[in-house]
Amino acid sequence: MDPAEVLMEEAKARQKPILEAAARGDSEIQRFFSGTTALVTGGTGFLGKLLIEKLIRSCDVKKIYVISRAKKGMSSKDRISALLKDCVFDTLREANPDFGNKIEPVEGDVAELQLGLSVQSWDTIAKKVDVIFHMAATTRFDETLRQATLINVRGTREILALAKQCKNLRSFVYVSTAYCQATRDRIKSEVLEHIYPSPIYPDALIGMAESMGDERLVSITK
Template sequence: MSVPHEVVFFTGATGLVGGDVLRRMLAADPALRAVVLVRDAGRWEQVSTRLALPAGRVGAVVGDVTRPGLGLSADTRVRLAREITAVVHAAADVVFSRPLAVARAVNVAGVRHLLDVAAGWPRLRRFAHVSTAFVAGRRVGRILEGEERGDAGWVNAYEQSKHEAEWLVRASGRDWVIFRPSTIVCDSAAGGVTQYNAVHLGLRLLHDSLAPMLPAAATSAIDVVPRDYVAAAIAVLALRQDLAGRTLQLCAGSGALPVDELLDVTWQAWSRRPEWRRRGIPRPVLTDIATYHRFELAVEETGDSKLRQAVRALSYFAPQLALPKAFDTRAADAALGGPAPAVRTYWARMLEHLVSVGWCEAVKGVAA
């Protein structure tokens, strides 16, 4: 049986970015085939239908990155060894509040298990790994694309586990490329939100006056990116031969907005709704991290359970606001022929979407 020139093994195809990367790669190369690793065949059927993937070009195998051998049968591993030419690894546990051991089970052990299995794939010529720009952790200043430092520590277990995963990929001896997207917030055209995260939670708390203080300087830049930009970038670059051994930061870079400007845009957008404007909710006070920690302690001593719950929810990511970073994107911009969309071009549309759909149940749970 002849084997197509490219057969890509995907993890995370049911997640925020992976499915769109798969859809775009299939559309760009009519000869490309894919095999997706899924834990739930039923959910994959729903996702593949929603993505309208071409019939006959995508197969699914049931397994789990947290298990040795990916939980695959011997027969499946033999078949994959004959076919797979590339890997796009997008599976991850992205919950910031996880204990380190739990985050490592997916983000570190998952990479190790995948690399172990891939060691038996003789046709494999590319391992594309989706990481995060926040492997930079508590570092401040300019963050270069080729840097691998972890000397400053991390704000949460997600950041640390993704840093550790990058080291495994680099040490694998494989032909690899690493993508470091910033925080993904929406689709750029309509501002629609596919998956809610810490940014949306923070905005909900601001909207409901449950985040009266933030640990940030007014000029600190907030770097976020649209989902479609990240998916398109990975789809185009994952198999590029000239990018072997490169780390590409898929970030807003110079298009990020300083905190004070971001708050201006946010309050202007929300103030267009009379019912919110009448509430007269003030902008949060921006302060240093030491003062913010005293604020957290003071909130814990109050009897305000709603405010206490909100501040606790912020604790897993708010400290990043006090660690200003400027992500270098020169290599990614050169490879893509241009930068990511500037945050200002889609931020207000995302805010309108969030309010118009009533936010989401996960975010409501903290702010309700």
Template structure:
């Protein structure tokens, strides 16, 4: 089937997002940027995107958004949709690390009143993140976004970006809910009052069989979302190792050297010339544009057939 043949059919996914308001956390991160770009380019008739953004290096949230959208990732979007398309992205000052997400009463009321779909992508993905910070952002942050979702009067779906590596003891990860390694509410309460030095000293014992704070806290945050499935329309997404763009909008685009990207860049520059590998294993990678496409389409699938 050619592209010309495809143009004869209605875009059911884009139609779903028409006139919808989206609230996105983590929209200034690697996956978040690609998600925002794809939504604006392929579902440009959406009403607006409310983006939770921290003030950083004395730059206000809206300034940060403008700076990001001046980057090459958004060139195709502006060429196809016009420069004005970026005005659909509205910065909401806040921080997933803070109590009540650092939102003002006015902004919280705005989100609750207007939001149709939530994409919760905010998280620290560092393996060596201190446990307290990882819990406050990945676990408590998720709880706070879920609390906000319950206030959204028009909410159609809460889409949570988890990871395929949050249940490492499972040899095969099925599309089902697994029990968490600990009670997430008690873990949140503990790190809120306990001194960080003490937490660091007992982190190995708390993690148990988990190799790092990332996998541990993402398992806890996923359980919080699962617990709300009877109260909220929820989708949990578990991508594997996310790597640079495969096809669109810019093949090879990335904004970090996380995961295998650093190795690939080092090899491309000639710094890394050899590597010891197990030829019986496979690379469990997911191009970020494919992952983002799945996020957008899974929303349509849930609402059309769920």
């Protein structure tokens, strides 16, 4: 057998008890998510794909709304259709070929006000969603201050505004970028798992990103 195939078989063998436990569906987490309707931002990203697969395969969610924007000539719907062909869904596809019916693409953009959602999409999410996973973010270290602010800061403000209008919300899960506290003054110090005070009031930063010229924003980025 090819060495790569040997590694794959070993990996599958290690996964077997995990898949068997998931198939029982009796864990506290599975019971919590079973039958829920979820909203996911960042669903086309690396972590987002894994989350969507896990929610459907292990937790039997009712529906997942996935916010995505048109990109590279592909509509939101086309991007989600392409996403479902990813190899991360192979195991799920074998067990449930129609798993894609649980995924509902929603055209939007977290960098826009009200997440770029239509009034109808906003209202539908507010009425039907039980759980929100906010994973959309830019993780580029050389991102412009404007884009980083509009996506990571204002985008989070907008999804929180939507969450507050969800009539049946049971859980809001926010996935932060890994290096949001990796500031120069914390070199060689311990970064703890708690919310640090912001060096600038978030609404002030958003206001600058919305109104300042490019040259001035670049000059204050440091």
